[in-house]
Amino acid sequence: MQTRYVLPLCAAYLISCAALQEPDIVDRHYPALGDLGHYTRTLLPSDFHKIGSPSLEAPITVSVREVPFDKVHFKKYSHYQAQQDAPVAIAFADSLEHKPKYLCLALTDKIALGTALNRPENREVRHYLERDPGYRLVYEVALMPSAQQWEWLTGETPIFLANDAHGALVLQIGKRQEAKEIHLSQMAVFDYKTLGFCWAADRFGKKRVATLTDYGQACPKHTEQRAHKLDKSKSHLRL
Numbered sequence: 001m002q003t004r005y006v007l008p009l010c011a012a013y014l015i016s017c018a019a020l021q022e023p024d025i026v027d028r029h030y031p032a033l034g035d036l037g038h039y040t041r042t043l044l045p046s047d048f049h050k051i052g053s054p055s056l057e058a059p060i061t062v063s064v065r066e067v068p069f070d071k072v073h074f075k076k077y078s079h080y081q082a083q084q085d086a087p088v089a090i091a092f093a094d095s096l097e098h099k100p101k102y103l104c105l106a107l108t109d110k111i112a113l114g115t116a117l118n119r120p121e122n123r124e125v126r127h128y129l130e131r132d133p134g135y136r137l138v139y140e141v142a143l144m145p146s147a148q149q150w151e152w153l154t155g156e157t158p159i160f161l162a163n164d165a166h167g168a169l170v171l172q173i174g175k176r177q178e179a180k181e182i183h184l185s186q187m188a189v190f191d192y193k194t195l196g197f198c199w200a201a202d203r204f205g206k207k208r209v210a211t212l213t214d215y216g217q218a219c220p221k222h223t224e225q226r227a228h229k230l231d232k233s234k235s236h237l238r239l
Helices: 003-015 071-083 110-117 120-130 147-153 229-238
Strands: 036-039 048-052 063-068 101-106 135-143 159-163 169-173 180-183 189-201 207-213
Touching: 048 120, 071 135, 071 189, 101 147, 110 120, 110 189, 110 207, 120 207, 147 169, 147 180, 189 229
Parallel strands: none
Antiparallel strands: 036 048, 036 135, 063 101, 101 135, 135 189, 159 169, 169 180, 189 207
């Protein structure tokens, strides 16, 4: 097997048991909620290259908003449909009084996200993220669901991001015993936002995710965007 195929497979293995459940784990073009990977600021979702996803011991609340299309998002949606060889199912024009809508799903609880990433089951995830400050987490997605999915997602039942019985990330609608599940690979995501990581050391000197930041936002005082700088800080303290 050639080296260029070996390296992505190794990356997928290291990320977590949950990440290994999806066959298209490396370099998936359209990101899903909770994905970890490299992010490029362009107009196209295909510039996100996934390397894995965290394991969630506890489900994380997902907020849902109905948003009217504008020119920018309609262009992104049309591009996504073209990539899928699918027709554009809606009509859009600035002159329309009642514009068609899409859904925006978001993970707004940064504390819960940080707590999940710092748990023991995500140790290999953290070790992988430490190596490159370019890795980010998808916390918000814009999508056009099916009619059935739209009904489920816009109802009064709470929605969570959770692991299914096989460890893959899914949208969980309702309490676990009675929940409906939507697999993220079924969601037609045409836009997304990501969070970066700020690192700190705990009292034992182990690196942990201190907080998550939006694009362009600086890390708070006493935290580092580049985890390896914490090693230099420890060396200076010893001196």
